Amino acid sequence: MDALLNGFITKDGLPIAVPVEGSLGLLAIGDVGLLAWRSKLKQHMAQAAQQLPSDKSQPQS
Amino acid sequence: MSKKVLLIGWDGADWKIIHSLIDQGLLPNLEQLINQGVSGKLATLDPPYSPILWTSIATGKRAPQHGILGFHELTPDGQHIRPVLSHSRQCKAIWNILSQKKMATHLVGWWPSHPAEPINGIAVSNFFHRASSTTHAHWEVDPHAIHPKTAASHFAALRIHPSELTPAHLYPFFPLLKHMTRNYGKAIQKVRQVLAETASLQAIFTNILRTQTWNFASVYFDGIDRICHDFMNYHPPKLAHIPQQEYELFQEVVTGIYRFHDMMLGSVMQLAGDEATILLVSDHGFKSDQLRLRKVSYEPAGIAYEHSQHGIFVAKGPLLKKDQLVHGATLLDITPTLLHLFDLPIGHDMEGVPLLSIFEAPKTPTYIPSWEDVANDQQEQKSDDFAMDSSQSKHLLQQLIDLGYVEPLPENQALALQQTKQFCDTNLARAYFDGGQLLEATALFEQIYAQSPDAPWIAFRLAVCYQMLARHQDCRALLTQLKDSHYYQSWLLSTVEASLLMGEGRYQEAISILDTIDFPETGHLAAIHVQVAQCYAKLGQREQVKAQLEQALAIDPDYAEAHQALGIWYFNQQQYSMALDHLLQAIGLDYQLATCHYYIGRSSLALGKYEAAADALKMTLLISPQNNHARELLAHTLKTALHRPTEAAQVLQAYQKYLQGTIMVVSGLPRSGTSMMMQMLEAGGIPIYTDHKRAADPSNSQGYYEHEAVKKIIYNQHWLADTKSKAVKIVAPLITHLPYNYRYKVIFMQRPLSAIYDSQMRMLARLGKEADYFSLPLMEQLEQQLKRSQEWMTRHPSLEVLYVPYQEVLQTPLEWAIKIAEFLQQPLAPLAMSHRIDPSLQHEQSTPPIKPFKQHQL
Numbered sequence: 035m036d037a038l039l040n041g042f043i044t045k046d047g048l049p050i051a052v053p054v055e056g057s058l059g060l061l062a063i064g065d066v067g068l069l070a071w072r073s074k075l076k077q078h079m080a081q082a083a084q085q086l087p088s089d090k091s092q093p094q095s
Numbered sequence: 096m097s098k099k100v101l102l103i104g105w106d107g108a109d110w111k112i113i114h115s116l117i118d119q120g121l122l123p124n125l126e127q128l129i130n131q132g133v134s135g136k137l138a139t140l141d142p143p144y145s146p147i148l149w150t151s152i153a154t155g156k157r158a159p160q161h162g163i164l165g166f167h168e169l170t171p172d173g174q175h176i177r178p179v180l181s182h183s184r185q186c187k188a189i190w191n192i193l194s195q196k197k198m199a200t201h202l203v204g205w206w207p208s209h210p211a212e213p214i215n216g217i218a219v220s221n222f223f224h225r226a227s228s229t230t231h232a233h234w235e236v237d238p239h240a241i242h243p244k245t246a247a248s249h250f251a252a253l254r255i256h257p258s259e260l261t262p263a264h265l266y267p268f269f270p271l272l273k274h275m276t277r278n279y280g281k282a283i284q285k286v287r288q289v290l291a292e293t294a295s296l297q298a299i300f301t302n303i304l305r306t307q308t309w310n311f312a313s314v315y316f317d318g319i320d321r322i323c324h325d326f327m328n329y330h331p332p333k334l335a336h337i338p339q340q341e342y343e344l345f346q347e348v349v350t351g352i353y354r355f356h357d358m359m360l361g362s363v364m365q366l367a368g369d370e371a372t373i374l375l376v377s378d379h380g381f382k383s384d385q386l387r388l389r390k391v392s393y394e395p396a397g398i399a400y401e402h403s404q405h406g407i408f409v410a411k412g413p414l415l416k417k418d419q420l421v422h423g424a425t426l427l428d429i430t431p432t433l434l435h436l437f438d439l440p441i442g443h444d445m446e447g448v449p450l451l452s453i454f455e456a457p458k459t460p461t462y463i464p465s466w467e468d469v470a471n472d473q474q475e476q477k478s479d480d481f482a483m484d485s486s487q488s489k490h491l492l493q494q495l496i497d498l499g500y501v502e503p504l505p506e507n508q509a510l511a512l513q514q515t516k517q518f519c520d521t522n523l524a525r526a527y528f529d530g531g532q533l534l535e536a537t538a539l540f541e542q543i544y545a546q547s548p549d550a551p552w553i554a555f556r557l558a559v560c561y562q563m564l565a566r567h568q569d570c571r572a573l574l575t576q577l578k579d580s581h582y583y584q585s586w587l588l589s590t591v592e593a594s595l596l597m598g599e600g601r602y603q604e605a606i607s608i609l610d611t612i613d614f615p616e617t618g619h620l621a622a623i624h625v626q627v628a629q630c631y632a633k634l635g636q637r638e639q640v641k642a643q644l645e646q647a648l649a650i651d652p653d654y655a656e657a658h659q660a661l662g663i664w665y666f667n668q669q670q671y672s673m674a675l676d677h678l679l680q681a682i683g684l685d686y687q688l689a690t691c692h693y694y695i696g697r698s699s700l701a702l703g704k705y706e707a708a709a710d711a712l713k714m715t716l717l718i719s720p721q722n723n724h725a726r727e728l729l730a731h732t733l734k735t736a737l738h739r740p741t742e743a744a745q746v747l748q749a750y751q752k753y754l755q756g757t758i759m760v761v762s763g764l765p766r767s768g769t770s771m772m773m774q775m776l777e778a779g780g781i782p783i784y785t786d787h788k789r790a791a792d793p794s795n796s797q798g799y800y801e802h803e804a805v806k807k808i809i810y811n812q813h814w815l816a817d818t819k820s821k822a823v824k825i826v827a828p829l830i831t832h833l834p835y836n837y838r839y840k841v842i843f844m845q846r847p848l849s850a851i852y853d854s855q856m857r858m859l860a861r862l863g864k865e866a867d868y869f870s871l872p873l874m875e876q877l878e879q880q881l882k883r884s885q886e887w888m889t890r891h892p893s894l895e896v897l898y899v900p901y902q903e904v905l906q907t908p909l910e911w912a913i914k915i916a917e918f919l920q921q922p923l924a925p926l927a928m929s930h931r932i933d934p935s936l937q938h939e940q941s942t943p944p945i946k947p948f949k950q951h952q953l
Contacts, residue, residue, distance in 0.1 A: 055261045055262070056260070057264070058263075058355055059358060061290070061294040061298075062355060062358030063301070064359070064362050064366075065302035065305070066305075067362075068255065
């Protein structure tokens with residue numbers, strides 16, 4: 035999906051950023067922007083989920 | 096021509112707001128589209144409700160023809176209420192026509208388009224993207240909301256649930272979001288919902304453009320309209336009655352939704368590529384600045400009063416002009432233009448016309464009688480399996496209520512059914528009125544009013560119909576009731592009453608009423624001055640007219656109608672250069688003023704500027720194609736002044752299209768036998784258009800057969816719609832004011848001028864007035880009047896005249912009755928007609944005229 039987003043650039047010629055919290059710009063791009071954001075969000079959630087058990091394993095003070 | 100066309104709909108998008116945002120550099124993509132293509136105002140229709148208007152855009156037809164009459168409707172059995180459906184449409188839309196021509200056609204979110212129609216591509220209905228659950232996980236897909244059904248799960252994944260959106264999506268609308276308390280939750284939720292639905296449609300549409308073959312793809316967004324209804328009062332400049340805190344919190348919302356649409360447009364332009372033609376349209380504009388309403392009228396769907404008269408039209412494509420303005424476009428022109436882009440014929444039953452002026456090298460459009468007659472295999476597959484059950488219907492209706500389009504329906508089912516029917520019937524009557532079908536509108540409003548006498552908005556519209564039909568007593572009775580109901584503000588009723596008095600020729604009383612109006616809003620002051628000026632014009636008080644118009648312009652120097660009226664004033668004073676100054680200022684402010692172009696044409700003609708006159712008259716016809724007077728004048732100018740007879744003939748070709756029927760007229764100079772002819776026609780079986788106000792007297796023992804409205808024909812011609820299939824008496828000096836949008840069969844009475852003059856003098860003597868039997872100027876005046884009328888009739892392209900000599904009728908009435916029946920092509924009773932001749936008239940005729948001065952044989 036990121037590859038599809040490569041076709042889209044900002045007014046300044048920079049690649050479109052995909053923040054976890056999303057952006058209006060991504061929604062305006064349409065399906066590609068939406069799916070890129072959802073993918074990023076999913077990735078972020080997965081990372082967060084991975085971090086969660088290790089956090090739990092930390093000894094409590 | 097181009098075989099890839101996109102049609103994008105932005106409900107409620109308005110040029111005034113767009114220009115302001117473009118000036119701030121906030122809509123770069125729309126600015127680019129405008130600069131690379133053509134743009135202009137798109138005149139809306141009435142009633143201004145989205146499902147009706149967007150169906151007109153997609154069909155080229157008005158509501159009475161396409162059958163969509165509101166947001167909701169009764170089921171065919173009349174027992175239930177449902178949202179308007181694609182099935183409710185009674186004719187083909189552009190996507191049906193293109194599908195049957197095997198074009199790859201896609202449709203997203205159009206209103207109404209549920210259930211999705213089986214077109215040659217993907218159809219996503221206007222209910223596919225509306226969240227029906229509190230979370231995405233439980234959001235089901237209605238199988239009828241998409242075609243083909245197999246695509247449902249793919250496109251369902253592209254829907255965005257409002258709960259998915261984060262503060263990052265909302266900050267552009269609410270920069271102070273962090274400071275907003277729970278009290279503003281409802282406002283935030285509204286934006287969230289609009290944003291989710293708009294973004295869902297964009298995701299679906301872009302996916303189609305990227306993954307499907309397409310010749311035609313269209314998408315409809317309602318976000319701008321919905322946001323403007325809720326937040327326009329918070330848009331800059333700040334209104335005095337809006338609290339400062341709320342202004343600060345909400346002032347960016349309208350800007351935000353426009354910017355989001357601009358960003359979406361940019362993405363679509365990029366996907367479409369330069370080879371595609373893109374049309375961006377809105378169905379109406381939206382009142383902003385000082386025109387915003389403080390109070391919305393309480394009547395069904397009263398929020399539509401916030402709409403303004405012109406939407407937007409922008410088009411860019413390989414065959415279109417660049418950076419040009421287009422004038423005179425209406426919603427009805429979009430489908431004919433699309434068909435022309437695809438080299439397809441336009442249906443004669445479509446009211447709109449292709450916008451040829453947008454093309455670099457326009458081709459001559461082709462026509463067929465109707466697309467409805469063209470067999471369509473796919474149409475036969477229309478989802479017969481669809482039947483909306485009552486729970487689904489209730490659910491979808493509730494969505495419309497939640498969105499604010501439909502008022503909550505009463506618990507009482509019978510009352511709910513009655514209200515729904517009344518709303519649809521009212522919209523049909525309004526559409527008739529808007530389309531110039533005044534009689535149909537009046538009849539329907541009367542029917543609705545009889546059932547709902549407690550609905551003042553019906554009474555008000557009916558009163559306006561009566562006023563236009565010169566049914567003054569009926570109008571006055573309704574106005575009296577309306578005043579008692581205290582529903583409308585008194586100043587509004589006073590302006591209608593003043594119009595009524597003007598229609599009755601009571602101009603001084605109209606001025607008195609207008610002078611005493613206590614205005615709630617200064618925005619209306621200039622308009623009142625223009626109305627007062629119109630009264631003074633009728634009273635012949637020229638300087639007062641000018642003074643009132645100048646006062647109007649002092650209040651509002653940008654009031655186009657006042658410039659137009661002052662231009663016409665100078666025209667009437669034969670000061671054509673001054674007339675042009677004001678008329679040109681008026682079109683500079685509002686280019687859509689067809690009357691203004693018409694007078695620019697006439698002023699230019701008077702100044703001998705024939706090319707300029709032809710251009711102005713062409714523009715008149717572009718904006719107001721039914722103006723057959725302008726057409727006749729243009730053809731005459733092209734033929735006689737510019738020596739272009741072929742072009743003149745082409746111009747006249749459209750003349751017949753705009754004729755609304757045939758009117759039978761009895762004319763002639765007063766005392767030439769017109770009343771006698773009316774009696775004959777009545778005896779022959781033709782209904783007479785008369786109000787019986789002028790009673791019989793010794794000068795006309797059988798009555799005059801006149802109607803008060805005829806005397807006011809110079810100012811009001813709408814009543815002519817009421818004269819179809821009837822005979823109307825219009826004396827020769829007034830006949831030149833007959834509008835050019837009817838076909839006329841005129842029976843013109845001939846009598847020697849000396850006898851007419853003598854008869855007029857006898858009549859004056861009977862009335863105890865001084866009669867001058869020797870006045871040469873009066874005789875010459877009669878002769879001039881006659882000459883003018885006859886010349887005018889000769890030139891008129893849709894007028895047939897039968898000259899009937901008065902004396903011969905008296906001598907051989909049966910022979911003439913037969914001739915008249917043949918001329919009128921009516922099944923008359925000639926014998927009864929001939930028996931109607933009063934023998935005493937023959938006696939009077941045999942009496943030699945008193946002191947004949949001069950013999951004039953016609």
